[in-house]
Amino acid sequence: MQKITRRSLLAAAPGALALTVPMLSPRRASAKDYGPGVTDTEIKVGNTAPYSGPASSYGTLGKVETAYYKMINDKGGINGRKVNYISYDDSYTPPKTVEMVRKLVEEDNVLLVASPLGTPCNSAIWHYMNQKKVPQLFVATGATKWNDPKGHPWTMGWQPNYQSEGRIYATYILKEKPTGKIGILFQNDDFGKDYLKGLKDGLGDKASMVQVEASYETTDPTVDSQVVDMKAKGMDVFVNCGIPKFAAQAIRKAGEIQWKPLHVLSSIGNSVAATLKPAGFENAKDIVSDFYLKDATDPQWKDDAGFKEWGAFMDKYYPDGDKQDTGNVAGYCLAQAAAHVLTACGDTVTRENIMKQAANLKDFAEPMLLPGIKANTSATDWAPLKQVQMAKFDGARWQLFGPLITGAVG
Amino acid sequence: MTAPVTSTTGSAATGNTAAVTAAPARGWRLERRHLVSAAVVVVAALIPLVARSFVLFELTMVMIYGLAILGLNLLTGFNGQFSLGHSAFYGLGAYTAALMMHLWDVNYLWTLPAAGGVCFAVGFLFGLPALRLQNLYLALATFALATAMPQILKFHALEGITGGVQGLTVDQPDPPSFLPVDSDQWLYYLTLIVIVLMFWAASNLVRSRSGRAIMAIRDNPIAAAAMGINPSLYKTLTFGVSALYTGVAGALGAFAIQFVAPDSFTIFLSVSLLVGLVIGGVGSIPGCLFGGLFVLFVPNIANSVSTGLAGAVYGIILLLVIFLMPAGAAGFARLAVARLTRARRQ
Numbered sequence: 001m002q003k004i005t006r007r008s009l010l011a012a013a014p015g016a017l018a019l020t021v022p023m024l025s026p027r028r029a030s031a032k033d034y035g036p037g038v039t040d041t042e043i044k045v046g047n048t049a050p051y052s053g054p055a056s057s058y059g060t061l062g063k064v065e066t067a068y069y070k071m072i073n074d075k076g077g078i079n080g081r082k083v084n085y086i087s088y089d090d091s092y093t094p095p096k097t098v099e100m101v102r103k104l105v106e107e108d109n110v111l112l113v114a115s116p117l118g119t120p121c122n123s124a125i126w127h128y129m130n131q132k133k134v135p136q137l138f139v140a141t142g143a144t145k146w147n148d149p150k151g152h153p154w155t156m157g158w159q160p161n162y163q164s165e166g167r168i169y170a171t172y173i174l175k176e177k178p179t180g181k182i183g184i185l186f187q188n189d190d191f192g193k194d195y196l197k198g199l200k201d202g203l204g205d206k207a208s209m210v211q212v213e214a215s216y217e218t219t220d221p222t223v224d225s226q227v228v229d230m231k232a233k234g235m236d237v238f239v240n241c242g243i244p245k246f247a248a249q250a251i252r253k254a255g256e257i258q259w260k261p262l263h264v265l266s267s268i269g270n271s272v273a274a275t276l277k278p279a280g281f282e283n284a285k286d287i288v289s290d291f292y293l294k295d296a297t298d299p300q301w302k303d304d305a306g307f308k309e310w311g312a313f314m315d316k317y318y319p320d321g322d323k324q325d326t327g328n329v330a331g332y333c334l335a336q337a338a339a340h341v342l343t344a345c346g347d348t349v350t351r352e353n354i355m356k357q358a359a360n361l362k363d364f365a366e367p368m369l370l371p372g373i374k375a376n377t378s379a380t381d382w383a384p385l386k387q388v389q390m391a392k393f394d395g396a397r398w399q400l401f402g403p404l405i406t407g408a409v410g
Numbered sequence: 411m412t413a414p415v416t417s418t419t420g421s422a423a424t425g426n427t428a429a430v431t432a433a434p435a436r437g438w439r440l441e442r443r444h445l446v447s448a449a450v451v452v453v454a455a456l457i458p459l460v461a462r463s464f465v466l467f468e469l470t471m472v473m474i475y476g477l478a479i480l481g482l483n484l485l486t487g488f489n490g491q492f493s494l495g496h497s498a499f500y501g502l503g504a505y506t507a508a509l510m511m512h513l514w515d516v517n518y519l520w521t522l523p524a525a526g527g528v529c530f531a532v533g534f535l536f537g538l539p540a541l542r543l544q545n546l547y548l549a550l551a552t553f554a555l556a557t558a559m560p561q562i563l564k565f566h567a568l569e570g571i572t573g574g575v576q577g578l579t580v581d582q583p584d585p586p587s588f589l590p591v592d593s594d595q596w597l598y599y600l601t602l603i604v605i606v607l608m609f610w611a612a613s614n615l616v617r618s619r620s621g622r623a624i625m626a627i628r629d630n631p632i633a634a635a636a637m638g639i640n641p642s643l644y645k646t647l648t649f650g651v652s653a654l655y656t657g658v659a660g661a662l663g664a665f666a667i668q669f670v671a672p673d674s675f676t677i678f679l680s681v682s683l684l685v686g687l688v689i690g691g692v693g694s695i696p697g698c699l700f701g702g703l704f705v706l707f708v709p710n711i712a713n714s715v716s717t718g719l720a721g722a723v724y725g726i727i728l729l730l731v732i733f734l735m736p737a738g739a740a741g742f743a744r745l746a747v748a749r750l751t752r753a754r755r756q
Contacts, residue, residue, distance in 0.1 A: 051713070051717050051718065051720060052709075052713075052720045052721050053678070087717075088713065089709075089713045089717060089720055091678075091709075092673065093673060093674060093676070093678070093679075094577070094667065094669055094671050094673060094674045095471075095663065095667045095674050096709075098667045098668070098669065099467070099468070099471065099706075102464050102467055103464060106462065106463055106464040107462075107464050119575070119576070120575065120576075120577060120671045120672075120673040120674075123576055123577055123579075123669065123671060124577070124667065124668075124669040124671065124674075125669075126579070127579050127668055127669070128668065143576075145576075188561075188564065189564065189575045190574070190575040190576060193574070193575070217561075
């Protein structure tokens with residue numbers, strides 16, 4: 001056995017010291033608490049969006065979000081940490097979303113998945129994210145089920161949900177035309193049916209006012225026959241829940257056949273550039289709709305400070321992006337909200353703290369939300385945006401009217 | 411297959427197993443393909459000891475797509491009937507498993523044969539009208555099946571059962587308590603066992619009398635009928651078996667993804683399976699697994715090359731593969747082996 005000499009002790013001492021120093025140092029830095037994917041210089045954030053496939057027009061949300069984080073990084077990052085935003089293509093197919101999200105969580109080791117897009121895609125990862133306790137923050141879909149803090153405490157929605165919009169239309173119709181006969185046009189899928197349910201729930205015992213329920217498929221060439229049918233059956237209220245292409249067709253057809261009902265247009269199809277212009281402004285006059293975002297194609301915002309800020313961002317960081325596309329406004333707001341939560345986390349950048357901060361939004365306003373609309377959350381309320389404002393089209397632009405309305409669902 | 415081989419001797423139930431047991435008359439020989447298969451299975455069984463969960467998940471999906479492609483291959487590659495409708499059978503299998511677990515709390519293992527059975531029945535029935543259709547017309551008819559499937563699942567009257575567009579959540583199978591594996595590893599092994607059994611069965615099927623009858627119909631239907639093969643029966647049965655394979659793959663897919671929704675089973679899935687079939691090798695059983703690799707990984711590779719041009723990159727890769735391996739991966743492998751052996755002999 002080797003004898004311990006003074007010399008060997010002296011030789012060992014610096015080594016022993018060197019060993020203890022790194023053991024001590026993390027203790028000193030204990031004010032910082034990091035979850036997976038976070039270092040002093042970086043936060044990894046994951047995302048999925050449809051860059052290919054039938055829903056690829058929504059892919060622009062992922063692109064504008066990526067551009068937003070590039071801007072954040074150019075400005076020095078979030079609390080000194082650069083955001084490494086990893087966005088994968090899921091082509092809007094749920095199995096691909098599961099695969100890509102598992103890759104983000106298990107391989108890329110992201111801290112959270114921010115604004116994954118699409119109702120079926122988010123439904124597919126809903127269970128997984130909550131099992132793994134990874135934040136699925138501010139999902140880019142308006143389905144009603146995301147506000148479930150008890151059952152799914154790691155998932156949070158963002159936009160006003162379709163059902164509450166449906167209820168808002170019901171309230172408006174009951175006030176304007178309490179004895180009207182309602183025809184509704186909706187897309188035969190989740191959001192279309194959410195609108196229908198919201199409208200009927202809002203009408204309550206007067207749900208029988210809805211006399212024509214006409215659906216369309218995204219693959220249909222036109223919706224002309226549905227519109228003609230509604231006129232023939234004597235409907236005098238038209239709730240138009242089409243995506244821009246179909247909403248525009250319906251407006252144009254109604255104009256052609258001289259049908260002048262009380263026309264309520266849902267928020268998914270109320271873009272001036274994508275819907276009203278192709279439909280013809282003369283046909284679109286007096287249509288009412290609801291808004292929570294500033295319509296980028298609406299000239300009334302051209303001197304608005306928030307709108308200018310967004311315009312400057314688009315010019316510099318996403319020059320390819322179409323400024324008339326509402327997706328680029330929605331994506332901007334989503335990224336801004338996620339960045340706000342990350343900033344609020346301070347140096348405790350953990351998954352738990354993200355959900356805690358996200359559930360603690362107090363009157364959070366964004367430049368591209370309508371004036372007065374603010375995001376609010378609490379431990380029991382995980383639906384950040386609930387307010388919308390009605391507007392009437394005067395033949396050239398949307399004129400906001402009335403107070404901000406809060407939907408009753410979720 | 412327990413189908414009578416000839417219509418004249420309808421009572422002679424010469425099934426697949428019978429054909430295999432008949433083989434020893436010629437003497438069972440250990441062939442190179444047996445050794446290769448055994449080696450592949452051993453390696454596959456060892457992978458979970460070293461691989462991470464996500465890699466296992468990906469490999470599980472590769473096997474599942476491989477199995478679905480095998481189903482299509484039995485129909486298209488061996489029997490010469492086109493189908494663009496296999497996404498419908500895949501979805502039907504997935505929904506059968508999901509609904510049985512959702513509505514009646516059936517153990518997941520029972521859902522696999524059930525999914526296979528349901529798909530066999532539907533496939534067989536669909537095979538009956540398909541008898542009147544050839545080639546492109548059959549492709550169109552099955553295309554209709556694929557387009558109809560997501561809509562049927564969304565249909566209002568069925569919404570209460572199918573969950574409509576919102577889909578259904580499926581619980582991931584828990585590993586049996588006596589095995590020291592986690593759920594990803596268990597699913598991998600479960601899939602591996604199912605795959606080995608079904609590939610073995612398919613391989614025996616195509617080497618049996620029934621298999622030769624199936625291929626004879628593909629090669630020359632008139633000559634086949636003249637030899638006493640009943641083409642209608644064989645074609646419909648092949649349709650059923652093909653749907654069975656794809657349906658079991660769908661059920662396994664539902665376990666792996668833990669979610670079923672109409673948007674998961676669109677025509678695009680059918681096209682992917684067809685691409686996997688051609689890439690793997692038409693009429694090759696092991697090639698199907700290579701097809702599965704292609705279906706899962708190439709879109710990801712394309713996406714990592716360029717997010718904006720993912721579709722174009724995918725197309726370029728597809729063209730390159732077709733040019734380099736015109737007979738699919740299986741043909742390429744055969745060619746390579748032949749070249750190597752010739753080089754050694756010289």
